[in-house]
Every structure is written in C-alpha cells, then in structure tokens.
C-alpha cells in the first residue's frame with residue numbers, strides 16, 4: 533500500500549469520539565476528512581444548522597484560553613444513498629457505539645476491499661467476533677479490510693448535533709487487529725512496517741498529531757493488555773453506576789467487594805479467551821523481536837481492583853459514566869459488549885453455567901434499570 537500526501541479518511545460515527553479524532557487530524561495533519569452520516573436528512577442539517585462544520589471545545593484544564601475551540605468546514609460528506617459509486621474507501625474510522633457497527637458499515641461494503649484500512653474506535657469487546665461472523669464472514673465473499681483497533685481513553689460528550697466538548701485528554705492506543713486469534717502475537721517489525729507503509733497508521737503516527745493526541749502505536753498483544761484493563765474497569769464502573777444511578781465518586785467507599793467479584797470472574801474467562809496473551813510471558817519475553825511484557829503483574833487481582841477504584845472513583849469521581857447516561861436518557865446501552873461479552877464467551881468456551889453468574893446478574897440488573905427507566909418515562913407521559 534502506498535502512502536499518499538493527502539490521505540482521505542472516511543468516518544462512520546461522527547459522534548463524540550469521531551469528532552475529536554477528526555478535528556485533531558484536520559488541525560495537525562494534511563488529510564481530508566469525509567463523514568459518512570446516517571441519512572440525507574442529517575447531511576441537510578449539517579449544512580443548514582452547522583454551515584458544514586464540526587466544532588470541538590477543549591474543556592480540559594490545559595485549554596482555558598482562546599484556542600480552546602477547533603472548528604473545521606468539511607468539503608465532502610455523504611450518506612449511504614448519495615455515496616459516489618466510483619470511490620473506494622481507503623481509510624475508514626468506525627466510531628459508532630458497538631451495537632451500531634454492523635448496520636453502519638453495511639451500506640459501504642461495496643467500497644471496502646482488501647486495501648482498505650478500517651479502525652474500530654470503541655469500548656468493549658466482541659465487535660471483531662461479530663463482524664468476522666457477520667458482514668465479513670467467508671461465505672459473504674466480501675473482501676476483508678486491513679483491520680485496526682483504537683483503545684481511547686480521551687473523554688468527550690455532545691453539546692449539540694455537530695458540536696462536542698472534549699473533556700478529558702488522555703491516551704489513544706492503536707494496533708493492527710488479527711482476523712484470527714491464532715495470530716494474536718505480533719513481532720515489533722509489524723508496527724515499524726505499518727507506521728512507514730500503511731497510510732492510516734502513517735497518518736496516526738504523524739509526529740505532531742501523535743504527540744498532541746497521545747497516540748501509542750503498539751503490537752496487538754501490547755494494546756490488548758490496555759484494552760483488557762480498560763474493559764475490566766468499564767465492567768465495574770459502567771454497569772454498577774448505571775444500576776444504582778450514581779456518580780462514580782459516590783461509590784468510592786462501598787464498591788470494592790462488588791468490583792472484586794466482577795473482575796475475578798471476568799479474568800478467569802478472559803484468560804481462556806485470550807490464552808496466547810496470558811501464556812505470552814513464558815513463550816515470548818526472551819525472544820528478540822517481541823516486546824517484553826509483564827502480564828501476570830498487570831492482572832494481579834488486588835492491585836488491579838485498587839487501580840480501577842482509584843482511576844474511576846477518585847480521578848474520575850465527578851464523572852457520570854456513558855452507561856449511566858444511556859439508561860437515564862432511555863438509550864440502548866453497550867452492556868452486551870462489556871459484561872455481556874464475558875457471559876457470551878463463557879458459553880462459547882463451554883465453561884459451565886456458574887462460570888459467568890456474577891456478570892450475568894450484573895447484565896440483567898443494567899437491563900432492569902433501563903427497563904424501569906423506560907417504564908417510568910412512559911407512565912409520566914400518560
């Protein structure tokens with residue numbers, strides 16, 4: 533694949549995450565951003581209400597001055613009905629909610645081929661398995677793109693349809709995703725090669741963008757460690773705050789027991805699902821072209837739970853999780869891709885009905901909270 537001077541990057545999911553990535557790319561690199569909106573009506577509102585511009589306000593502490601806002605006019609944007617049939621997609625960022633992924637990509641499958649770079653920027657786990665068995669299943673004869681994953685710790689929320697607040701400036705880990713679990717371990721050369729020769733990775737590792745957006749380009753196994761730690765944190769804080777309807781900090785003195793039960797059970801399942809990662813230390817740590825990783829220490833139960841409690845309830849104490857916001861605003865939650873993922877995997881790996889009972893109960897409680905909030909809203913209306 534060649535690296536162009538001005539890469540074209542299409543984005544499905546110009547929400548909070550899509551917008552902060554897109555505006556930072558436009559600000560710091562030479563690329564064209566092309567949003568792929570849900571429908572023509574949204575394209576029309578984009579022109580009429582936002583003068584074809586996306587705006588982000590950086591509200592984290594470093595930005596209190598004049599340059600806190602980034603706004604860029606977008607030259608080209610499409611919806612499925614008006615996508616130009618002659619234009620293949622070279623680079624695609626998918627930043628929809630996990631459960632929206634397949635439906636959002638589907639209309640663009642004719643423009644995706646084996647040279648397309650597709651990066652998923654989402655929380656949770658399970659989207660890879662879903663698209664592998666769904667829109668990119670072998671029997672579909674659909675060419676599979678070069679696949680990447682972004683694990684993003686930045687935080688943002690929507691102010692109006694095309695304006696977003698960038699509330700937390702943190703890191704963005706990216707890696708090539710293996711289509712098969714058999715290829716879970718990658719040599720360091722793959723990363724070096726991608727950052728030189730792969731157009732999207734070359735763009736994301738542009739020195740200014742990478743520095744200001746805190747990008748780390750990693751092997752899959754290195755990124756997976758960060759992804760699993762974030763996943764375990766989300767499995768605790770998202771679902772529990774949604775269920776009990778609390779701000780993160782309110783849980784500080786009372787969450788340790790529940791968080792420990794969730795993390796302990798989830799870890800036992802993840803160790804089976806990602807076995808090559810948990811066997812990595814003894815097989816690869818002394819091999820030359822592979823990074824040396826400290827996996828057993830990272831996933832030690834006590835310190836891991838301490839870290840989650842500190843990060844979520846102390847550092848993020850004033851935060852209200854996206855899952856809590858989703859239940860309060862009567863939107864679908866990503867529970868199936870967080871606690872629901874380990875329940876599904878326990879079933880897939882035939883680990884027995886008791887192996888995922890904590891996460892299954894947590895998942896049911898989140899669904900109960902969503903149902904209750906919806907029922908109360910219906911009652912209020914009538």
Ligand SMILES: NC(=O)c1ccc[n+]([C@@H]2O[C@H](COP(=O)([O-])OP(=O)(O)OC[C@H]3O[C@@H](n4cnc5c(N)ncnc54)[C@H](OP(=O)(O)O)[C@@H]3O)[C@@H](O)[C@H]2O)c1
Pocket residue numbers: 544545546547548549550568569570571574627628629630632635636637653654655656684685686687688689690854866
């Ligand atoms: N927000 C955060 O701080 C944060 C932090 C870390 C990770 N994450 C993760 O990042 C992912 C994205 O989260 P988010 O907060 O950015 O979500 P979001 O603000 O809801 O954005 C999702 C976007 O996807 C669009 N979309 C959905 N279906 C579509 C379709 N069929 N075609 C085109 N566009 C479609 C939505 O458009 P419509 O408006 O038209 O529905 C919306 O603009 C999630 O997995 C989330 O957990 C978020």
